[in-house]
Each structure stands twice: as C-alpha cells, then as structure tokens.
Amino acid sequence: MAAFDPGSFRDPAGRVVRQGDRIFRVITPEKAEETKAVLDAPFFRRRAGASIVQTWVPSDHDRKSVTSAIPGEFPLVIEHERLEVISYPFEWPFSLLKRAAELHLEIHLEALEEGFDLSDSSAYNVQFVGTRPLFIDVLSFRRYKAGSYWSGYKQFCEEFLAPLLLTAYRGVPFNEWYRGNLSGLDLVSLAKLLPARARFSLQAQMHVFMHARLMRRIKSHDGGLAAKQGQLPLASLKGILRGMLSYVRSLRPRGLETTYWKDYEFNNSYLPEDAERKRTAVRAFVENAKPALLVDLGCNSGDFSELSIAAGAKSTVGVDFDQGALEAAVSRADEQRLPILPIYQDLTNPSSSQGWAASERGAFVERVQPDAVIALAVFHHLAIGKNIPFSAAIKWMVDLAPKGLLEFVPKSDPMVQGMLAHRGDMFLHYTEEKFRQELARVATITSEAQSSSSGRRIFTYER
Missing domain, CATH: 3.40.50.150 (Vaccinia Virus protein VP39)
Known part of the structure; x- marks a missing residue:
C-alpha cells in the first residue's frame, strides 16, 4: 500500500511516497516538466548513482499503482534507489557533516554551469552510504533565473556552517545542540559563542557576524545574502559559492585529538x-x-x-x-x-x-x-x-x-x-x-x- 512519507510534506512541488520497500516521489503539474529537464541534464546523469541518488521514471503500471493510492494530481512519478539507512545531520561526526556541506556546494556550482539552481540548502538533502555522501532531494533543482541570489544561503549557514564552526572554533560537539533545533544553529546565538579571534576571519565576519547583525536588524527569519532589490550576476553567485566551499574545506575540528575512547582499540586492559x-x-x-x-x-x-x-x-x-x-x-x-x-x-x-x-x-x-x-x-x-x-x-x-x-x-x-x-x-x-x-x-x-x-x-x- 502506498503512503506519503511523514517527513516530506514541506515541499509544495511533490511528496515522497513509500510502497513496500520502494521509494517514489510524486510531482505536481507545475514542477513536472522542469523535473524532466533536470533528469536529462548532463550533470545529473554524471552524478546519478554516485553522488546523487539513482533515479528513474517507473513503468506506467507502477505510476498508476502509486497515484491511485494517494490524494492529489501528480502527472509525473519518479522512483529512487532505496537507502538501507537514513541518518540525520545531528547524528553525523564533524567530518561527515563537512563532507555533506562540500557535496551540496559542489553540486550547486555544477548545476549552475548547466543552467540549473538549487531552491534550498538543507542538510537533510544529503544522506550517506557508508561514508559516501549522496544528494537525495531531486525537487530542489530548478532552472536558474538571471540575477537570482543564493536562496538557500541562510539555511546553509544554519544547518551546515554554524555547527561546523562551533566545533572548529570552540571544540564543542554540535550534535546535541543541533538535535535540539532541527533547523541547525541560530546565527545570532553562534555570534555570541565564537571567540574574539573568529572576528579576524573575513569569512566568519561575512557569514556569521554580519549575517547575525542583519538578522537582528530586520527582526525576521528571512535574512538573506543581501537586500531583495537588484540582481546578483551569475559570476558573483558562483564566487560566493566557491568562497564558501573553500572556507568549509579549511575547517578542522578542535578537541578530538585526545578523547578518552579514541585509542581504546590499542590502549585497554585486554590481554x-x-x-x-x-x-x-x-x-x-x-x-x-x-x-x-x-x-x-x-x-x-x-x-x-x-x-x-x-x-x-x-x-x-x-x-x-x-x-x-x-x-x-x-x-x-x-x-x-x-x-x-x-x-x-x-x-x-x-x-x-x-x-x-x-x-x-x-x-x-x-x-x-x-x-x-x-x-x-x-x-x-x-x-x-x-x-x-x-x-x-x-x-x-x-x-x-x-x-x-x-x-x-x-x-x-x-x-x-x-x-x-x-x-x-x-x-x-x-x-x-x-x-x-x-x-x-x-x-x-x-x-x-x-x-x-x-x-x-x-x-x-x-x-
């Protein structure tokens, strides 16, 4: 029996549907043609099965079996490879959250080269097969519109960058903090927690301290990269993404060198x-x-x-x-x-x-x-x-x-x-x-x- 996955309701363009051990995604009329274009894009075909979840269009019989069991009009149905384990960002060690952030940025840049953009930057868009990250949210791809800003900027900062910085600067594991707020770490609070030396980092100034000041000033949860007026050239958008990618790649965790259990395999009481x-x-x-x-x-x-x-x-x-x-x-x-x-x-x-x-x-x-x-x-x-x-x-x-x-x-x-x-x-x-x-x-x-x-x-x- 097909049924909506309870965690996929936020996307107005479609829903994840589970039918036994199979995973489908049903797509609304407004998003169907754009999704077909994404599936045919060279970047998607190159990465499918390696760093983007394997995806295909099922048979008409399977499509009807899925859509007949759920309410709504969905002219396009796609099927995804089923992942044996689903994990969440607040469960990942530092290196895996960093790896997921890097993949998100790399895919975004590659999509832009072929005329596509990402509508969001959720850390939940990534899963792991072993320690290999896999991008799973096909519906977050959309056609790039000239002058567009990085619409997922705030989300990326809160769900990827902020947890990494907490551990990189303070040596504080982010996991329990992140689990307490499924949307990541609040930038205004993080700005208060980072040490003074973080202010000497141009990237930290831009993505944390200036961002936090903007959020306080507008008193809104819609703080973006810049004001809504005007347009951002594509070259500038790519530059921002590349800068963030370089910054994320430079981050290293503090305080993990001497944890109690790290070397237990070699330092224990066993004969x-x-x-x-x-x-x-x-x-x-x-x-x-x-x-x-x-x-x-x-x-x-x-x-x-x-x-x-x-x-x-x-x-x-x-x-x-x-x-x-x-x-x-x-x-x-x-x-x-x-x-x-x-x-x-x-x-x-x-x-x-x-x-x-x-x-x-x-x-x-x-x-x-x-x-x-x-x-x-x-x-x-x-x-x-x-x-x-x-x-x-x-x-x-x-x-x-x-x-x-x-x-x-x-x-x-x-x-x-x-x-x-x-x-x-x-x-x-x-x-x-x-x-x-x-x-x-x-x-x-x-x-x-x-x-x-x-x-x-x-x-x-x-x-």
Whole structure:
C-alpha cells in the first residue's frame, strides 16, 4: 500500500511516497516538466548513482499503482534507489557533516554551469552510504533565473556552517545542540559563542557576524545574502559559492585529538589472548548470522565493524558517543573503502521522533533496523554508569535486532571496579546469572563463552 512519507510534506512541488520497500516521489503539474529537464541534464546523469541518488521514471503500471493510492494530481512519478539507512545531520561526526556541506556546494556550482539552481540548502538533502555522501532531494533543482541570489544561503549557514564552526572554533560537539533545533544553529546565538579571534576571519565576519547583525536588524527569519532589490550576476553567485566551499574545506575540528575512547582499540586492559577471543567470537557470530545490516553499539574506532565486514556483513552502522572515536572510524572506513557508517548516539538518550507532529524526523530505532547487533563492553556502561534498569537495557538491545552478540562484564573486571570506586556498590543484582536470566526471558540464548581472563562473557541470542 502506498503512503506519503511523514517527513516530506514541506515541499509544495511533490511528496515522497513509500510502497513496500520502494521509494517514489510524486510531482505536481507545475514542477513536472522542469523535473524532466533536470533528469536529462548532463550533470545529473554524471552524478546519478554516485553522488546523487539513482533515479528513474517507473513503468506506467507502477505510476498508476502509486497515484491511485494517494490524494492529489501528480502527472509525473519518479522512483529512487532505496537507502538501507537514513541518518540525520545531528547524528553525523564533524567530518561527515563537512563532507555533506562540500557535496551540496559542489553540486550547486555544477548545476549552475548547466543552467540549473538549487531552491534550498538543507542538510537533510544529503544522506550517506557508508561514508559516501549522496544528494537525495531531486525537487530542489530548478532552472536558474538571471540575477537570482543564493536562496538557500541562510539555511546553509544554519544547518551546515554554524555547527561546523562551533566545533572548529570552540571544540564543542554540535550534535546535541543541533538535535535540539532541527533547523541547525541560530546565527545570532553562534555570534555570541565564537571567540574574539573568529572576528579576524573575513569569512566568519561575512557569514556569521554580519549575517547575525542583519538578522537582528530586520527582526525576521528571512535574512538573506543581501537586500531583495537588484540582481546578483551569475559570476558573483558562483564566487560566493566557491568562497564558501573553500572556507568549509579549511575547517578542522578542535578537541578530538585526545578523547578518552579514541585509542581504546590499542590502549585497554585486554590481554592479547583476550582480544583474540573476542575477535573469534565476533567472526563466528557474523559468519553464522550473515547480516545485510549490522549495528555495532559502542563501535569505538570501528575495529569490530571492520571485522564484521570481513566476516560477511554487507554493511554496518557504528554507533558511539565519543567524537574522537567516531572520526577514527570514519578514517578507517575511508582508507579501506568499507561500507561502515559511524554515527553519534547516546544510547541512554537515542534520537527520538521529532519535528512536526513528532513524525517529521523518525527515531533511531525506526530508521535503523539491522539484521544483527553486537554490543561489546557496553552493557555495564548502561546498567552501572547510567543506572538503566537491568532488564530494560537487555530488552532494548534485543528489540533492536533479531540476532545479537552481547558481552557481560562482571564486577571483578578492572573497568567496572573503576566505575564503582567513587560511588559504592549499590548494584546488588548486577550478576552474570541475572544477566543470563533476563536475556533468556526475552530471547533464546544460542551460545555463551568466556571472553577474558577477568570473567567477561559473550552471549549470542535469537529473538
């Protein structure tokens, strides 16, 4: 049954429609001919399937099947390649948000060369396949009109540039700030947060400080690049976009060099034989499960995500809250061309349904539905570090995927001893036997084995 995607209502030119596992976009009469021209444009054909989502016109039978199930008049229907994972800008590490910004600007410049423009500059127009950015909003392309300004300028500054600058200048991760306001970071507030030295940057002056002053003066959320009167020559528009692209490319994150978990793969309490036990267990689990999509909870630098790919997983989503570890995982995926997408999540507060009617942006567990999950050295951080109820933590992990590999870390382990050192042991029910009982209550335990000399134990389950 075809149905509108709840997050696609803002575009008056069309809507995204889901029909089973297929993704369609229905287009209004006013936009149909222009969209056909976009699909035939050389820049679009060059990039389709590589950096623009693969798109085609379906058969008349499929078109009628879609349009007959939804209200409205839509003379043109196009179909997109289905992406296995949908992620959001507030979940991306710095390098991926930067990569998405660069792609947006590069595509805009290339489209202008062939007589097309972009109507907006939303960060949600980009998705990732592994660490490769993919532009997905075909309807944001339109024919260029002589003298046009960059209509998505303010949006680009708020959804791309401002979060990057917060981390580049202040070393403050943007993720939670961004999640708190789905439209990005307010430029007036950012101008107050940036250090004095940022004022010596011509680009920061133009795109943040002067922009913020303009917004305060007009007291509106429609602050643009310049006044509405007059026209902007095409060469000037291209120059502005190239300048922004150069500025974005120059940005580097601060404060990620020495994060606690970044080098955990190499600096931990495991003996060499313990590390090999764990790798053997992961390899055997993945070879048996053969997941199309695997989620690696607490992925650190992506060591076990890489191992999972080698063992037969087609792709993985690596989840962590440590920014340095996520950047290391991105580098690993890039260097070895691995289908790994590292994203930011606090497992005690994962991305929830947000936006209009709490349905515009789906929750993490709605968008990421893996065939298997691995959670190594994660459970004690939830149960002891964050006081998540024992049964609830296990059930959440089991609900995430039909098959999984979970590691239990006992109180005798040095890591748990360190966590208990300054708070006392009030976790009387934190035992291996209790873990086994709770896991058996919601799933079938298919195997278990010791994974370290300190008593860590790995369990595999099936729902």
